[in-house]
Amino acid sequence: MIDKIASLGRSGADAVISIGRAGRFLGGVLSGVPRPVTGFPLLMKQLYSVGVLSLAIIVVSGLFIGMVLGLQGYTILSDFGSEAAIGQMIALTLVRELGPVVTALLFAGRAGSALTAEIGLMKATEQLSSMEMMGVDPLRRVIAPRLWAGFIAMPVLAIIFSMVGIWGGMLVGVEWLGVFEGSYWGNMQASVDFWDDVVNGVIKSVVFGFVCAWIAVYQGYDCVPTSAGISSATTKTVVYSSLAVLGLDFVLTAVMFGNF
Amino acid sequence: MTQRTTDITVGLFMLAGLAALLFLALQVSGLSPKSAKSTYTIYADFNDTGGITPRGRVSMAGVTVGSVDSITLNKETFQARVAMSIHGDVDNIPSDSAAVIRTSGLLGEQYIDISIGGEMDSLKPGDTFYSTQSAMNIERLISNFASGK
Numbered sequence: 357m358i359d360k361i362a363s364l365g366r367s368g369a370d371a372v373i374s375i376g377r378a379g380r381f382l383g384g385v386l387s388g389v390p391r392p393v394t395g396f397p398l399l400m401k402q403l404y405s406v407g408v409l410s411l412a413i414i415v416v417s418g419l420f421i422g423m424v425l426g427l428q429g430y431t432i433l434s435d436f437g438s439e440a441a442i443g444q445m446i447a448l449t450l451v452r453e454l455g456p457v458v459t460a461l462l463f464a465g466r467a468g469s470a471l472t473a474e475i476g477l478m479k480a481t482e483q484l485s486s487m488e489m490m491g492v493d494p495l496r497r498v499i500a501p502r503l504w505a506g507f508i509a510m511p512v513l514a515i516i517f518s519m520v521g522i523w524g525g526m527l528v529g530v531e532w533l534g535v536f537e538g539s540y541w542g543n544m545q546a547s548v549d550f551w552d553d554v555v556n557g558v559i560k561s562v563v564f565g566f567v568c569a570w571i572a573v574y575q576g577y578d579c580v581p582t583s584a585g586i587s588s589a590t591t592k593t594v595v596y597s598s599l600a601v602l603g604l605d606f607v608l609t610a611v612m613f614g615n616f
Numbered sequence: 617m618t619q620r621t622t623d624i625t626v627g628l629f630m631l632a633g634l635a636a637l638l639f640l641a642l643q644v645s646g647l648s649p650k651s652a653k654s655t656y657t658i659y660a661d662f663n664d665t666g667g668i669t670p671r672g673r674v675s676m677a678g679v680t681v682g683s684v685d686s687i688t689l690n691k692e693t694f695q696a697r698v699a700m701s702i703h704g705d706v707d708n709i710p711s712d713s714a715a716v717i718r719t720s721g722l723l724g725e726q727y728i729d730i731s732i733g734g735e736m737d738s739l740k741p742g743d744t745f746y747s748t749q750s751a752m753n754i755e756r757l758i759s760n761f762a763s764g765k
Contacts, residue, residue, distance in 0.1 A: 397619055397622075400619070400621075400622050400623050400626050401622055401723070403626045403629070404622045404625055404626050407626065407629050408625050408626060408629045411629065411632075447644050451640065451644065503664050509629075511633070512629065512633030512636075513631060513633075514630075515633050515636040515637050515640060516632060516633060516636045518636070518640060519636040519639050519640060541643065544644055544646075545643075545644070545645065545646025546646070547643055548644050548645040549671070550640075550645040551646040553645065554637075554640045554641060554644070554645050558637075562684060591677075609707075
């Protein structure tokens with residue numbers, strides 16, 4: 357009985373300690389902003405592997421989610437004879453919610469896990485400590501470019517996701533189901549506001565990008581340097597990122613769109 | 617892969633993001649570069665604004681000529697005071713025009729329609745509509761009909 361209570365307390369204390377370590381880690385990384393000249397190629401390399409290589413999965417999922425929204429929206433809206441509002445529905449859903457959230461979930465699975473595994477393996481094979489021996493700061497050389505790359509790539513990916521989704525919705529709604537193209541775009545333009553909807557969606561994806569990249573690099577940097585440790589760190593990255601994204605999305609939506 | 621190829625691909629990636637943002641701005645949200653047109657504000661007092669909301673449409677003969685700025689309660693008369701901004705080039709609204717709240721379609725959104733009067737003078741910035749007609753309330757209509765009034 358006492359043991360159980362003690363272990364409960366220990367796990368609580370461990371959680372607080374690890375949050376504190378994550379915060380200190382973040383401070384260390386952010387103070388090591390990549391140097392403009394030498395850090396730039398490193399950042400480019402990470403942007404390529406985090407952003408460009410995620411493009412395929414983002415475009416394909418965006419297309420299909422847009423098409424499904426078009427199909428489902430048409431089925432429901434045509435019951436009320438207002439299938440012309442389909443453009444408005446698709447655009448608002450994608451720009452406000454699905455674009456940032458689904459992109460962040462896919463990003464955590466596609467890029468976040470890769471970041472964690474890569475950094476974890478570097479730690480397990482003692483590459484990080486040998487860098488320290490050579491006088492190279494691994495936070496600046498390895499972690500910072502990856503964090504910044506995730507931070508920059510996520511909004512770009514989310515914007516592309518929304519655009520492809522809206523185009524996919526048009527493919528189904530206008531080309532296939534025969535909604536008038538003018539009312540598809542017209543209703544959309546009448547109801548989507550650039551600052552309220554598009555910019556707020558971009559702000560969401562900036563927050564998600566920051567959180568996902570932070571969790572991914574921290575889990576890699578902090579993992580137990582064994583094969584089991586790397587595998588559990590990768591799992592934790594995906595689980596924690598997804599939960600953080602969904603929870604933060606609720607908070608951000610309540611702040612941005614909750615003033616009725 | 618050489619550094620140069622990486623740079624070019626990442627550059628293309630960022631450009632694609634910018635192009636997508638431009639698409640969202642222009643095609644999806646209808647943000648037009650010349651949207652910062654000059655407007656002027658006029659007011660109307662309604663007994664019941666129904667479903668009018670800020671950013672709602674103000675139209676004249678079916679053409680959008682402005683939008684609703686704000687809706688406040690006038691505590692003296694217990695009426696709703698609606699401020700609307702009208703496009704600056706529509707500067708000849710006759711001063712005896714009426715502001716009418718209409719519904720587009722049976723279930724559509726509500727908007728303010730300006731029904732034209734015959735006076736030679738026109739409304740100036742800051743003026744208030746002389747007559748208004750409040751939102752039609754279907755429940756009230758039905759209850760009036762049912763009670764035979």
